[in-house]
Structure formats: C-alpha cells, structure tokens
Amino acid sequence: MKKLFALVLALWLTGCATISTDSDFNPDVDFSQYKTWSWVAPSQTPGDQQYHVDGLTDQRIRSAIAGKMLELGLAEVPAGEADLLVNYLTQTEKKVNVDTFYTSFGYHPYYYGRHPYYGGANIHADTRVREYKVGTLLVDFVDSESRQLVWRGTASDTVREYKTPEERTAKINEAVSAIMAQYPPQVTK
Numbered sequence: 001m002k003k004l005f006a007l008v009l010a011l012w013l014t015g016c017a018t019i020s021t022d023s024d025f026n027p028d029v030d031f032s033q034y035k036t037w038s039w040v041a042p043s044q045t046p047g048d049q050q051y052h053v054d055g056l057t058d059q060r061i062r063s064a065i066a067g068k069m070l071e072l073g074l075a076e077v078p079a080g081e082a083d084l085l086v087n088y089l090t091q092t093e094k095k096v097n098v099d100t101f102y103t104s105f106g107y108h109p110y111y112y113g114r115h116p117y118y119g120g121a122n123i124h125a126d127t128r129v130r131e132y133k134v135g136t137l138l139v140d141f142v143d144s145e146s147r148q149l150v151w152r153g154t155a156s157d158t159v160r161e162y163k164t165p166e167e168r169t170a171k172i173n174e175a176v177s178a179i180m181a182q183y184p185p186q187v188t189k
Helices: 002-013 056-071 165-180
Strands: 020-025 036-039 084-112 115-143 149-158
Touching (some): 056 084, 115 165, 149 165
Parallel strands (some): 036 084
Antiparallel strands (some): 020 149, 084 115, 115 149
16 A cells, blocks of 8 residues: 555656646744754654655755755754754545536427427537546644744646656656745745
8 A cells, every 4th residue: 555655646746837836834833944944853742643654755855855954945954953853744635527528510490389490409418527647745844843834836637647756756856846936935914
C-alpha cells in the first residue's frame, strides 16, 4: 500500500501542468522577523503514520523547498536555532467528471390532436464519465517559539504520468515554485 501511495504521489507531482495554488496565513504575524528555518523532526512515536513518504520524491520535494527558502534569503540551521519549522504534506483525491452532450438531427412530424406539426427533431444524449485523481502538495511554516502554524501554501493538479527523473524533478520544482511565490504574504490593512 505504501509503495502504491508513493507511486501515485510521484505520478501526481510529476504531472503538474495547470497548477492551482492557494495560501493562508496568520495576519498578526510579522513575517520579516523570520531569517532562519529547519525541517520539522519526523515523529518518533511507534506506529505513528509518517508525515510524508520516503524516497526519491521526498528528496526532490525537500531539495526544491530548500532551494526556494535560500532564494527568499532564509538560512537553513539546526532545528533548535530556527525561527521557522518547515514541513510538507501530500494527498491525493479521486474525482469524477460527468459530461453530457446532446445532439439532434432531422425533422420529423409530431402530432397535437389530429393536426401534424413539423419541426420535431431526434435528440440523442451521450454521457461520458471520467475518473481522475487530483494531487495536492501543502507546505507549512510553523513558528518555532509558539509552535503555531503561521503560513500554509498549497498546489493542486490532476495526476499525470512522467517517465524520466528529470521530468519528475522539473514538475516538482514547478509546483514548489508556484507555492513559494505566495511567500511572504502581502498583508493588506
């Protein structure tokens, strides 16, 4: 099951073409105070579910986030010295799309009482059902002092399949770039 989830996640992350992004944040936080960051330590509780999958996809996501944090001017430091703790979550969701197309052809008489009327048409309905998966990548920033979530960015797209590691890496970089373009948030007062 874990391997299947990792495969689905990899396929999703490598297939972002029309990425939908969103972010949320605590408007009371001064984001200019954050200068350093570190990864959230993995849970050590036995039987606790892992926060994200292991493997190549994990390495690609972490590398993309670390690169964007550096571009933002935030230095990676040990967890005890960090202003922000960073982590990510992934999820996939099955969706169903139902499309109905109506076509008409020819004129045929129809009757109202004893009088024929012309202009009736044969109507044909064609319904197509398509199942697909939507994958979402969430990036969380937690204030290390208060341990409160201060910012969350998300990217979602339809899961697609890419064959090469280069294509997968490029798509993960694209998703992370789209998320991190929303940080720091623009507070309007």
